[in-house]
Amino acid sequence: xxxxxxxxxxxxxxxxxxxxxxxxxxxxxxxxxxxxxxxxxxxxxxxxxxxxxxxxxxxxxxxxxxxxxxxxxxxxxxxxxxxxxxxxxxxxxxxxxxxxxxxxxxxxxxxxxxxxxxxxxxxxxxxxxxxxxxxxxxxxxxxxxxxxxxxxxxxxxxxxxxxxxxxxxxxxxxxxxxxxxxxxxxxxxxxxxxxxxxxxxxxxxxxxxxxxxxxxxxxxxxxxxx
Amino acid sequence: xxxxxxxxxxxxxxxxxxxxxxxxxxxxxxxxxxxxxxxxxxxxxxxxxxxxxxxxxxxxxxxxxxxxxxxxxxxxxxxxxxxxxxxxxxxxxxxxxxxxxxxxxxxxxxxxxxxxxxxxxxx
Numbered sequence: 001x002x003x004x005x006x007x008x009x010x011x012x013x014x015x016x017x018x019x020x021x022x023x024x025x026x027x028x029x030x031x032x033x034x035x036x037x038x039x040x041x042x043x044x045x046x047x048x049x050x051x052x053x054x055x056x057x058x059x060x061x062x063x064x065x066x067x068x069x070x071x072x073x074x075x076x077x078x079x080x081x082x083x084x085x086x087x088x089x090x091x092x093x094x095x096x097x098x099x100x101x102x103x104x105x106x107x108x109x110x111x112x113x114x115x116x117x118x119x120x121x122x123x124x125x126x127x128x129x130x131x132x133x134x135x136x137x138x139x140x141x142x143x144x145x146x147x148x149x150x151x152x153x154x155x156x157x158x159x160x161x162x163x164x165x166x167x168x169x170x171x172x173x174x175x176x177x178x179x180x181x182x183x184x185x186x187x188x189x190x191x192x193x194x195x196x197x198x199x200x201x202x203x204x205x206x207x208x209x210x211x212x213x214x215x216x217x218x219x220x221x222x223x224x225x226x
Numbered sequence: 227x228x229x230x231x232x233x234x235x236x237x238x239x240x241x242x243x244x245x246x247x248x249x250x251x252x253x254x255x256x257x258x259x260x261x262x263x264x265x266x267x268x269x270x271x272x273x274x275x276x277x278x279x280x281x282x283x284x285x286x287x288x289x290x291x292x293x294x295x296x297x298x299x300x301x302x303x304x305x306x307x308x309x310x311x312x313x314x315x316x317x318x319x320x321x322x323x324x325x326x327x328x329x330x331x332x333x334x335x336x337x338x339x340x341x342x343x344x345x346x347x348x349x
Contacts, residue, residue: 050348062345071349073347074348075345075346076345081346084346085348088348088349185349187349190348
Protein backbone atom coordinates (compact mmCIF):
# COMPACT_ATOMS: atom_id res chain seq x y z
CA UNK A 1 0.00 0.00 0.00
CA UNK A 2 2.67 2.58 0.90
CA UNK A 3 4.41 1.94 -2.48
CA UNK A 4 1.17 2.60 -4.31
CA UNK A 5 0.83 5.94 -2.52
CA UNK A 6 4.38 7.06 -3.30
CA UNK A 7 4.33 6.17 -7.00
CA UNK A 8 1.47 8.46 -8.07
CA UNK A 9 2.92 11.30 -5.96
CA UNK A 10 6.33 10.98 -7.65
CA UNK A 11 4.73 10.73 -11.06
CA UNK A 12 2.69 13.86 -10.40
CA UNK A 13 5.84 15.77 -9.41
CA UNK A 14 7.64 14.60 -12.52
CA UNK A 15 4.69 15.23 -14.76
CA UNK A 16 4.24 18.80 -13.66
CA UNK A 17 7.81 19.60 -12.76
CA UNK A 18 8.13 21.92 -15.75
CA UNK A 19 5.19 23.98 -14.54
CA UNK A 20 6.65 24.06 -11.03
CA UNK A 21 9.87 25.41 -12.41
CA UNK A 22 7.97 27.92 -14.50
CA UNK A 23 5.95 29.21 -11.56
CA UNK A 24 9.10 29.30 -9.43
CA UNK A 25 10.85 31.30 -12.16
CA UNK A 26 7.98 33.80 -12.37
CA UNK A 27 8.05 34.20 -8.58
CA UNK A 28 11.83 34.60 -8.40
CA UNK A 29 11.71 37.28 -11.09
CA UNK A 30 9.33 39.30 -8.90
CA UNK A 31 11.83 39.39 -6.03
CA UNK A 32 13.74 42.66 -5.95
CA UNK A 33 17.36 41.63 -5.27
CA UNK A 34 17.36 37.90 -5.94
CA UNK A 35 16.06 38.40 -9.49
CA UNK A 36 18.94 40.72 -10.45
CA UNK A 37 21.65 38.08 -11.10
CA UNK A 38 19.23 36.14 -13.28
CA UNK A 39 18.59 39.25 -15.34
CA UNK A 40 22.35 39.57 -15.71
CA UNK A 41 22.47 35.93 -16.73
CA UNK A 42 19.91 36.47 -19.49
CA UNK A 43 21.79 39.58 -20.57
CA UNK A 44 25.05 37.61 -20.66
CA UNK A 45 23.54 34.87 -22.81
CA UNK A 46 22.00 37.53 -25.05
CA UNK A 47 25.34 39.26 -25.60
CA UNK A 48 27.35 36.07 -25.93
CA UNK A 49 24.86 34.93 -28.59
CA UNK A 50 25.60 38.11 -30.55
CA UNK A 51 29.28 37.44 -30.13
CA UNK A 52 29.18 33.76 -31.05
CA UNK A 53 27.09 34.60 -34.13
CA UNK A 54 29.78 37.08 -35.14
CA UNK A 55 32.45 34.41 -34.68
CA UNK A 56 30.47 31.81 -36.63
CA UNK A 57 29.91 34.22 -39.54
CA UNK A 58 33.57 35.17 -39.81
CA UNK A 59 33.67 38.19 -37.52
CA UNK A 60 35.18 38.73 -34.12
CA UNK A 61 34.13 39.92 -30.68
CA UNK A 62 35.74 43.17 -29.61
CA UNK A 63 34.06 43.61 -26.25
CA UNK A 64 31.14 42.45 -24.14
CA UNK A 65 29.72 44.84 -21.59
CA UNK A 66 27.10 44.12 -18.96
CA UNK A 67 25.38 46.75 -16.86
CA UNK A 68 23.76 46.42 -13.42
CA UNK A 69 20.28 47.28 -14.77
CA UNK A 70 20.32 44.09 -16.85
CA UNK A 71 21.24 45.67 -20.15
CA UNK A 72 24.33 44.81 -22.15
CA UNK A 73 26.38 45.66 -25.17
CA UNK A 74 28.32 43.46 -27.53
CA UNK A 75 30.87 45.11 -29.80
CA UNK A 76 31.77 43.01 -32.82
CA UNK A 77 33.81 43.45 -35.97
CA UNK A 78 32.76 41.85 -39.20
CA UNK A 79 30.39 38.94 -39.54
CA UNK A 80 26.86 38.76 -40.87
CA UNK A 81 24.96 41.70 -39.38
CA UNK A 82 21.52 40.15 -39.84
CA UNK A 83 22.36 36.96 -37.97
CA UNK A 84 24.29 38.80 -35.26
CA UNK A 85 21.35 41.15 -34.63
CA UNK A 86 18.76 38.39 -34.71
CA UNK A 87 20.63 35.99 -32.46
CA UNK A 88 20.63 38.25 -29.40
CA UNK A 89 17.10 37.49 -28.20
CA UNK A 90 16.80 34.22 -30.09
CA UNK A 91 20.11 33.07 -28.64
CA UNK A 92 19.07 33.82 -25.07
CA UNK A 93 15.89 31.77 -25.64
CA UNK A 94 18.01 29.00 -27.14
CA UNK A 95 20.41 29.03 -24.17
CA UNK A 96 17.52 28.86 -21.69
CA UNK A 97 15.93 25.94 -23.48
CA UNK A 98 19.29 24.21 -23.91
CA UNK A 99 20.21 24.50 -20.22
CA UNK A 100 16.83 23.09 -19.19
CA UNK A 101 16.87 20.28 -21.78
CA UNK A 102 20.42 19.14 -21.07
CA UNK A 103 19.86 19.24 -17.33
CA UNK A 104 16.82 16.99 -17.88
CA UNK A 105 18.75 14.37 -19.85
CA UNK A 106 21.17 12.94 -17.30
CA UNK A 107 22.98 14.01 -14.16
CA UNK A 108 26.40 13.34 -15.70
CA UNK A 109 25.55 15.25 -18.86
CA UNK A 110 24.24 18.11 -16.70
CA UNK A 111 27.57 18.18 -14.88
CA UNK A 112 29.57 18.23 -18.13
CA UNK A 113 27.37 20.96 -19.57
CA UNK A 114 27.71 23.01 -16.40
CA UNK A 115 31.49 22.67 -16.73
CA UNK A 116 31.33 23.89 -20.33
CA UNK A 117 29.28 26.94 -19.35
CA UNK A 118 31.88 27.69 -16.64
CA UNK A 119 34.57 27.48 -19.35
CA UNK A 120 32.58 29.91 -21.50
CA UNK A 121 32.43 32.38 -18.61
CA UNK A 122 36.18 32.08 -18.06
CA UNK A 123 36.90 32.58 -21.78
CA UNK A 124 34.60 35.63 -21.77
CA UNK A 125 36.41 37.07 -18.76
CA UNK A 126 39.79 36.52 -20.36
CA UNK A 127 39.10 37.75 -23.88
CA UNK A 128 35.98 39.85 -24.16
CA UNK A 129 35.32 41.55 -20.83
CA UNK A 130 37.33 44.75 -20.70
CA UNK A 131 35.71 46.85 -17.99
CA UNK A 132 35.56 46.37 -14.24
CA UNK A 133 31.77 46.52 -13.91
CA UNK A 134 31.23 43.77 -16.48
CA UNK A 135 34.08 41.81 -14.89
CA UNK A 136 32.34 41.91 -11.51
CA UNK A 137 28.97 40.91 -13.01
CA UNK A 138 30.41 37.99 -14.99
CA UNK A 139 32.43 36.88 -11.94
CA UNK A 140 29.19 36.77 -9.91
CA UNK A 141 27.53 34.71 -12.66
CA UNK A 142 30.56 32.43 -12.80
CA UNK A 143 30.43 31.90 -9.04
CA UNK A 144 26.71 30.97 -9.29
CA UNK A 145 27.55 28.27 -11.83
CA UNK A 146 30.57 27.09 -9.81
CA UNK A 147 28.35 26.88 -6.71
CA UNK A 148 25.83 24.82 -8.69
CA UNK A 149 28.65 22.64 -10.03
CA UNK A 150 29.92 21.97 -6.52
CA UNK A 151 26.56 20.98 -5.09
CA UNK A 152 26.91 17.79 -3.02
CA UNK A 153 24.48 15.75 -5.10
CA UNK A 154 24.22 15.74 -8.90
CA UNK A 155 20.46 15.77 -8.55
CA UNK A 156 20.67 19.20 -6.93
CA UNK A 157 22.76 20.40 -9.82
CA UNK A 158 20.07 19.17 -12.19
CA UNK A 159 17.36 21.02 -10.29
CA UNK A 160 19.46 24.20 -10.09
CA UNK A 161 20.29 24.06 -13.81
CA UNK A 162 16.67 23.47 -14.78
CA UNK A 163 15.58 26.44 -12.72
CA UNK A 164 18.37 28.54 -14.21
CA UNK A 165 17.34 27.51 -17.73
CA UNK A 166 13.71 28.42 -17.14
CA UNK A 167 14.72 31.73 -15.57
CA UNK A 168 16.80 32.61 -18.63
CA UNK A 169 13.96 31.55 -20.91
CA UNK A 170 11.30 33.56 -19.06
CA UNK A 171 13.56 36.61 -18.96
CA UNK A 172 14.11 36.19 -22.70
CA UNK A 173 10.37 36.29 -23.18
CA UNK A 174 10.13 39.61 -21.37
CA UNK A 175 13.15 41.36 -22.75
CA UNK A 176 12.18 41.90 -26.44
CA UNK A 177 9.16 43.91 -25.30
CA UNK A 178 11.47 46.57 -23.88
CA UNK A 179 12.27 47.40 -27.52
CA UNK A 180 8.76 48.77 -28.05
CA UNK A 181 9.57 52.15 -26.63
CA UNK A 182 9.32 54.30 -29.77
CA UNK A 183 13.03 55.06 -29.72
CA UNK A 184 14.07 52.73 -32.56
CA UNK A 185 17.10 51.48 -30.65
CA UNK A 186 18.48 47.99 -30.23
CA UNK A 187 18.37 44.77 -32.20
CA UNK A 188 14.81 45.25 -33.46
CA UNK A 189 15.66 48.64 -34.95
CA UNK A 190 18.87 47.22 -36.46
CA UNK A 191 16.92 44.39 -38.08
CA UNK A 192 14.24 46.83 -39.26
CA UNK A 193 16.96 48.89 -40.90
CA UNK A 194 18.48 45.82 -42.54
CA UNK A 195 15.28 44.19 -43.75
CA UNK A 196 12.68 46.99 -43.93
CA UNK A 197 10.48 44.80 -41.72
CA UNK A 198 9.15 46.86 -38.79
CA UNK A 199 10.63 46.45 -35.34
CA UNK A 200 7.44 45.14 -33.73
CA UNK A 201 7.37 42.23 -36.20
CA UNK A 202 10.80 41.16 -34.95
CA UNK A 203 9.64 41.50 -31.35
CA UNK A 204 6.65 39.36 -32.26
CA UNK A 205 8.91 36.74 -33.93
CA UNK A 206 11.16 36.53 -30.85
CA UNK A 207 8.12 36.21 -28.62
CA UNK A 208 6.74 33.41 -30.78
CA UNK A 209 10.11 31.62 -30.62
CA UNK A 210 10.14 32.03 -26.83
CA UNK A 211 6.58 30.76 -26.33
CA UNK A 212 7.21 27.88 -28.75
CA UNK A 213 10.28 26.88 -26.75
CA UNK A 214 8.27 26.89 -23.54
CA UNK A 215 5.51 24.79 -25.12
CA UNK A 216 8.09 22.41 -26.57
CA UNK A 217 9.81 21.97 -23.20
CA UNK A 218 6.43 21.46 -21.48
CA UNK A 219 5.49 18.78 -24.02
CA UNK A 220 8.90 17.17 -23.80
CA UNK A 221 8.77 16.95 -20.01
CA UNK A 222 5.28 15.39 -20.11
CA UNK A 223 6.35 12.92 -22.83
CA UNK A 224 9.39 11.93 -20.80
CA UNK A 225 7.10 10.68 -18.05
CA UNK A 226 5.15 8.48 -20.44
CA UNK B 227 65.00 78.87 -61.00
CA UNK B 228 62.93 82.00 -60.69
CA UNK B 229 61.88 82.98 -64.18
CA UNK B 230 59.96 86.10 -64.67
CA UNK B 231 57.78 86.01 -67.71
CA UNK B 232 57.59 89.73 -68.13
CA UNK B 233 59.02 91.01 -71.43
CA UNK B 234 61.21 93.64 -69.79
CA UNK B 235 63.55 91.09 -68.24
CA UNK B 236 67.23 91.13 -69.17
CA UNK B 237 68.02 88.60 -71.79
CA UNK B 238 71.40 87.25 -70.45
CA UNK B 239 69.70 86.14 -67.29
CA UNK B 240 67.07 84.41 -69.30
CA UNK B 241 69.64 82.62 -71.38
CA UNK B 242 71.48 81.44 -68.32
CA UNK B 243 68.28 80.10 -66.91
CA UNK B 244 67.51 78.38 -70.15
CA UNK B 245 70.76 76.49 -69.87
CA UNK B 246 69.88 75.58 -66.36
CA UNK B 247 66.51 74.27 -67.22
CA UNK B 248 66.57 72.62 -70.54
CA UNK B 249 67.92 73.02 -74.00
CA UNK B 250 65.32 75.17 -75.69
CA UNK B 251 63.69 74.44 -78.99
CA UNK B 252 65.72 75.62 -82.03
CA UNK B 253 63.27 78.36 -82.83
CA UNK B 254 63.27 79.85 -79.36
CA UNK B 255 67.07 79.47 -79.12
CA UNK B 256 67.48 81.51 -82.27
CA UNK B 257 65.14 84.11 -80.98
CA UNK B 258 67.08 84.42 -77.79
CA UNK B 259 70.37 84.64 -79.65
CA UNK B 260 69.08 87.63 -81.56
CA UNK B 261 67.87 89.11 -78.34
CA UNK B 262 71.21 88.65 -76.59
CA UNK B 263 73.19 90.41 -79.37
CA UNK B 264 71.37 93.64 -78.70
CA UNK B 265 72.27 95.82 -75.73
CA UNK B 266 69.80 95.57 -72.87
CA UNK B 267 68.59 99.12 -73.34
CA UNK B 268 67.52 98.39 -76.90
CA UNK B 269 65.45 95.35 -76.00
CA UNK B 270 62.02 95.54 -77.39
CA UNK B 271 59.23 93.18 -76.70
CA UNK B 272 58.75 91.24 -79.93
CA UNK B 273 56.53 88.38 -80.77
CA UNK B 274 59.26 85.70 -80.88
CA UNK B 275 60.55 86.92 -77.52
CA UNK B 276 57.18 86.53 -76.01
CA UNK B 277 56.83 83.11 -77.53
CA UNK B 278 60.23 82.10 -76.28
CA UNK B 279 59.57 83.43 -72.82
CA UNK B 280 56.26 81.74 -72.55
CA UNK B 281 57.85 78.51 -73.68
CA UNK B 282 60.64 78.96 -71.16
CA UNK B 283 58.20 79.70 -68.41
CA UNK B 284 56.22 76.59 -69.29
CA UNK B 285 59.32 74.50 -69.33
CA UNK B 286 60.58 75.94 -66.09
CA UNK B 287 57.25 75.26 -64.43
CA UNK B 288 57.43 71.65 -65.54
CA UNK B 289 61.01 71.46 -64.35
CA UNK B 290 60.05 72.95 -60.97
CA UNK B 291 57.32 70.36 -60.48
CA UNK B 292 59.71 67.64 -61.47
CA UNK B 293 62.36 68.91 -59.11
CA UNK B 294 60.02 69.20 -56.18
CA UNK B 295 59.03 65.55 -56.58
CA UNK B 296 62.55 64.28 -57.23
CA UNK B 297 64.27 66.49 -54.67
CA UNK B 298 65.26 63.59 -52.52
CA UNK B 299 66.90 61.69 -55.32
CA UNK B 300 68.67 64.79 -56.63
CA UNK B 301 70.47 65.23 -53.31
CA UNK B 302 72.48 62.13 -54.09
CA UNK B 303 74.11 63.79 -57.09
CA UNK B 304 76.87 66.35 -56.88
CA UNK B 305 77.46 69.39 -59.04
CA UNK B 306 75.10 72.05 -60.26
CA UNK B 307 72.84 69.32 -61.52
CA UNK B 308 69.53 71.03 -62.07
CA UNK B 309 69.53 69.65 -65.57
CA UNK B 310 70.96 66.43 -64.24
CA UNK B 311 68.13 66.23 -61.79
CA UNK B 312 65.78 66.77 -64.62
CA UNK B 313 67.23 63.73 -66.34
CA UNK B 314 67.07 61.69 -63.15
CA UNK B 315 63.45 62.55 -62.69
CA UNK B 316 61.23 59.50 -63.22
CA UNK B 317 58.96 59.48 -66.20
CA UNK B 318 55.26 60.18 -65.91
CA UNK B 319 54.57 56.48 -66.32
CA UNK B 320 56.95 55.62 -63.50
CA UNK B 321 55.45 58.33 -61.34
CA UNK B 322 51.97 56.96 -61.84
CA UNK B 323 53.27 53.48 -61.07
CA UNK B 324 54.85 54.75 -57.82
CA UNK B 325 51.63 56.59 -56.97
CA UNK B 326 49.63 53.42 -57.57
CA UNK B 327 52.06 51.48 -55.38
CA UNK B 328 51.81 54.07 -52.61
CA UNK B 329 48.01 54.08 -52.88
CA UNK B 330 48.05 50.33 -52.17
CA UNK B 331 50.04 51.03 -49.03
CA UNK B 332 47.64 53.79 -48.04
CA UNK B 333 44.72 51.47 -48.72
CA UNK B 334 46.02 48.97 -46.17
CA UNK B 335 46.49 51.84 -43.70
CA UNK B 336 42.92 52.99 -44.35
CA UNK B 337 41.65 49.47 -43.81
CA UNK B 338 43.61 49.29 -40.59
CA UNK B 339 41.98 52.47 -39.33
CA UNK B 340 38.57 51.23 -40.45
CA UNK B 341 39.19 48.01 -38.57
CA UNK B 342 39.99 49.95 -35.43
CA UNK B 343 36.85 52.08 -35.62
CA UNK B 344 34.59 49.99 -37.88
CA UNK B 345 32.83 48.03 -35.19
CA UNK B 346 29.18 47.13 -34.74
CA UNK B 347 27.33 47.51 -31.49
CA UNK B 348 24.55 45.16 -30.47
CA UNK B 349 22.55 45.91 -27.39
